[in-house]
Amino acid sequence: MRDYVITTDNNSDLPEFYYKEYGIGCTYLSYSMDGVDYTYGSFLPEQEFYERMRNGALPTTAQVNPESARKLMEPYLKEGSDILHIAFSSGLSGSYNSTRIVAEELAEEYPDRKIIVVDSLGASLGQGLLVHLAQQKKAAGEDMESVAAWAEENKKHVVHMFTVDDLDHLYRGGRVSKTTAVLGGMLNIKPVMHVDDEGKLVAIGKVRGRKKAILELVKGMDEKIGSFRESCDTIFISHGDCEEDARFLEEKVKEKYPVKTVITNYVGATIGAHSGPGTLALFFMGDVR
Numbered sequence: 001m002r003d004y005v006i007t008t009d010n011n012s013d014l015p016e017f018y019y020k021e022y023g024i025g026c027t028y029l030s031y032s033m034d035g036v037d038y039t040y041g042s043f044l045p046e047q048e049f050y051e052r053m054r055n056g057a058l059p060t061t062a063q064v065n066p067e068s069a070r071k072l073m074e075p076y077l078k079e080g081s082d083i084l085h086i087a088f089s090s091g092l093s094g095s096y097n098s099t100r101i102v103a104e105e106l107a108e109e110y111p112d113r114k115i116i117v118v119d120s121l122g123a124s125l126g127q128g129l130l131v132h133l134a135q136q137k138k139a140a141g142e143d144m145e146s147v148a149a150w151a152e153e154n155k156k157h158v159v160h161m162f163t164v165d166d167l168d169h170l171y172r173g174g175r176v177s178k179t180t181a182v183l184g185g186m187l188n189i190k191p192v193m194h195v196d197d198e199g200k201l202v203a204i205g206k207v208r209g210r211k212k213a214i215l216e217l218v219k220g221m222d223e224k225i226g227s228f229r230e231s232c233d234t235i236f237i238s239h240g241d242c243e244e245d246a247r248f249l250e251e252k253v254k255e256k257y258p259v260k261t262v263i264t265n266y267v268g269a270t271i272g273a274h275s276g277p278g279t280l281a282l283f284f285m286g287d288v289r
Contacts, residue, residue, distance in 0.1 A: 004082035004144040011088035012128035027072040031269040033059040046266040050241035050277040059273040064095035069102040082114040091199030116148045121199035125236035126160040126283045159286040160195035161220040163213040165278025217282045226287025234261040240279035
């Protein structure tokens with residue numbers, strides 16, 4: 001079997017140790033806040049990032065650029081490895097297209113090597129879950145083409161369920177209207193959202209109160225998990241600096257499902273800049289998104 005590596009971008013929101021432990025290559029998107037540009041190596045601690053948002057800071061983000069995609073991929077090609085890259089949803093960013101274009105250029109420059117770029121149609125630890133499951137298949141000895149085919153066939157089975165605490169951030173990102181944001185704040189309305197089959201953020205419900213919103217994520221899991229119910233041993237949870245809520249969500253899921261593996265991590269800056277502090281998301285495999 002030809003040697004290959006799995007790569008991704010930091011929108012997958014996997015913990016930093018995960019990339020190193022499993023040999024996952026990663027390219028990093030930058031962001032700006034309060035007039036300062038932050039790149040890999042100078043990122044703010046997550047708690048500080050969200051605390052600044054609570055105090056009114058409005059971060060902005062940029063997609064993966066061709067230079068960073070090339071910087072990630074070319075060293076692996078030079079050392080003789082093929083590449084399976086699992087990218088941030090094309091429905092939310094141009095990062096996938098940037099990476100795909102660079103991959104095509106590199107394929108011409110390194111004709112003996114092979115690069116496959118998969119549009120995860122996912123975000124945060126939903127993208128991360130697809131990377132994780134692909135890595136497990138690689139570790140089990142499956143070749144790159146088989147793993148890539150599996151990822152393409154199953155990426156729409158990665159369910160993303162999430163809620164936010166403050167609708168103002170979604171309003172600034174163009175996801176909800178000003179009226180919805182104002183009324184939602186006045187009435188303590190919390191949206192329930194998911195990532196659809198096109199990889200876009202879509203509202204699918206709303207409830208009054210934070211606890212009800214969290215329980216609605218578990219209800220959504222009940223409705224979507226289907227034939228994956230008995231094999232549900234892995235869930236991922238991401239949060240916008242609300243660890244206590246993440247633990248509560250984990251407990252509620254474990255009360256119903258035979259979960260053994262849980263990865264919990266912060267929602268990174270790229271998504272957190274638009275969803276804000278208090279974002280809480282649940283990711284699992286299900287019959288339908």
